[in-house]
Amino acid sequence: MTFLEISNISKTFGNVAAVNDVSLDIAQGEFVTFLGPSGSGKSTTLYMIAGFFEPSGGDVRLGGRSILAEPSNKRNIGMVFQRYTLFPHLSVAENVAFPLRVRRRSAAEIGRKVEEMLALVRLEGFADRMPAQLSGGQQQRVALARALAYDPPLLLMDEPLSALDKKLREEIQDEIRRIHRQTGVTILYVTHDQEEALSLSDRIALFNHGRIEQLGKGRELYEAPRTRFVADFVGHSNFLDCTITRSEGESADIVLPDGGMLSGISLHGAAVAGARAGLMIRPDRLRLSPLGQAAEPGIDAVLSDATFIGETYHFVLATGWGASVNVRMPASRVRPDEVTMGAHMQLHWEATDARLFCH
Amino acid sequence: MLLDFARLGPWRVVLIVIAVLVGAYLLLPILLIVALSFGSSQWLQFPPPGWTLRWYEELFDDPEWIASFLTSFQIAAVVTVLSVVIGLMASFGLTRGEFRGREVLRALFLTPMILPVVVLAVALYAFFLRLHLNGTFLGFVLAHLVIALPFSIIAISNALERFDRDIETAAIVCGASPLEAKIRVTLPGIRLGLISAAIFSFLASWDEVVIAIFMASPDLQTLPVRIYSTLRQDLSPVIAAVSTLLIALTAALMALAALFRKDARS
């Protein structure tokens, strides 16, 4: 059932369309992440939900009721910001109590709730500390406790971990996952770190130029990208220039610059014969064989670089027409004598792993 | 080398000598006043032939000195309150407003500070003549407010600019109304700016003399005016006593400011 309904919202600043006709339905208790490059409109969308910006068009409904007419402080939404926004003159406990105090709750309830929230974020012993005496990670946990203290139905988080180092980030990601499970709160989360998005969310909305380019589970975005942008942004991809020779529905035949022909590749977007396109294959879906030994479709290429990075090998190969292709293989499947610079190899892949994106 | 005191070589002696001389140049006149205020010589002999509290007694026995002291204090207190309140509002407008000419306005607000005060004094004297404000409490307050406002606006604007506005926004998301968020979160966040605005505004009015000389009437004189007119007649040691009290006040305010700065750092 739809809980938060974002329909066709847009926001223009002057003549910049920061958000352009975005629609999204979110179920109660869901964890949805906005992922996308800088300036793609993630924060702006979030701020319209929070009420900091008034949309140029569209509607936002929470629990079936439009919230656009309400000011931020009446929306009863929780929010954690990118920068540390604890009130510097208040102790940790008073920070968490703040939303309850402005709601004129009783002292007893405030005391109980503050304790509960500090326990939730595992900062029980820190009630009397001042924000300046906390580490960045602790500050963001207090901010989380403060945002959840008044049991908001919806929690917004705008890159809350981007100021933290990697290890701390992963630690708090675990905490956020746990708190999400424990409280059942609906979360809208903004990040431009795809690993963070993949590890946290039920669904990801990938933003580009103010639009949602694709919405779906992380695995769908990775395995079935609908546009070249999605394929490029989520995970790593190789794109080989090619020309379509024949297309039929969602399948096409192509010719590569060296004259090699491949047929029956799944196609995204309409294309006519003669159109230029990009052939996308993930580096981890490519395999390498000595020349002439593979049954699958393939390309001849020369090994130009090999890097051993622990669990995997990273190869770079050059095709006959000068394009370079990245390949990642588990180190366990690479025999050392195969790694010879300048060796001619065949690159091949399963037909279902390749996709064509029209230019 | 040149920025390492230990390795400055012979230059170090030069620096030390000049620093000591300048330190003495700056400090000795102040110590001299303090000494003279307790010295028994009417003719300001130094070192004083004996010590006395006579000048302080004369000072406190003179109702005119007391009156001018109170006048100055009252004017400075009212100016301080007005300057901080108006300066706070203006600073919000200048740092957060979105209107054309904001920078021009900021420059305009600061010009009274950089223009020669004698020009303002003469101009206000003429202007207040028509409005019959010369020699009135209101006249003094208005004139000193113009002098104090730039200090207030600078101190508060700086504090507001340093204050992360997302913190105020966070308070609003938490359910506070915009006004409540400003009162409960933003004002405490910029309190050091408010305090220095108050101290500077107070001193700007308290020490102001040029405008006051033009505006003062025999019935309403600020302390600096009284010192000035006394000085034009003779160098009475009573002035040394007044000056010593003023120096004590300055030192106290400095200590207060230092205390707040230390408080802010911890």
Place this chain on the structure above:
Amino acid sequence: MTVTDVPLANPSPATARRRGRGIVPVIPALAVVVLVFVIPVLALLLRSVLEPEPGLQNYAAFFGSTTYLKVLGNTFLVAGTVTLATVLLGFPVAWFLAIAPSFWSRLLFAIIILSMWTNLLARTYAWMVLLQRTGIINRTLMDLGLISEPLPLINNLAGVTIGMTYIMLPFMILPLHATIRAIDPAVFQAAALCGASRWQAFTRVMLPLAASGIAAGALMVFVMSLGYFITPALLGGTSNMMLAELIAQLVQSLLDWGLAGAAALVLLVVTLAIYLVQLRFFGFGQARS
């Protein structure tokens, strides 16, 4: 980006700008400044071309009179001397403050701040006591047998210069100190490795790096000295006036508002011109750090 850029629930910056969002809280301050500053000052300046009758005769009188030109000359002479003296004394002190052991630099700092904040009249009074004919300086020098007659140290430009140097020194030392502190000590190690002697390091590295601070401090001291009133009035003599005193006297004793307005305009133009130079080259912040 941050939320900070745009007020809450604001339709768009463009429309907001047109509507003057956020201008309301500025109004009280604007009213005070316009009513108690802009209008009176403009009115005074206007009188210079309107009184006693419309025309430029006040300016002709001002620039045509050797008395007034001498006042202008005195003003620039004193301001220039004070500026030079504060640079020469202030530079080594600022340097000392930047590198001396913390106890000594803090002590000197406290003295500077104390002197800066001490009531101007109190400080001027001290110099009147020190410099007078029978004052401490003259008496000490005579006791030491260095002079037989008291030196004329007060009621002339020498007294004004000594007193004003005293008052302006902190305004030179503080910005200079900030500039010198900002210099990375490593540049002198580099200079030494390049073979520069101390003197070369000083003239070729330190002075150029501190030049902006010296210039900013000098301009500020110069312009403040130009318009100074109290110290010249108390330490100077009637025969050697400065511009601010002249303006005061034209109003108080001669009631010549037209000429006073003209003199005020001359002072304002010079002051503003110097501030604009400063603004152009050093930014406003440094000017009033």
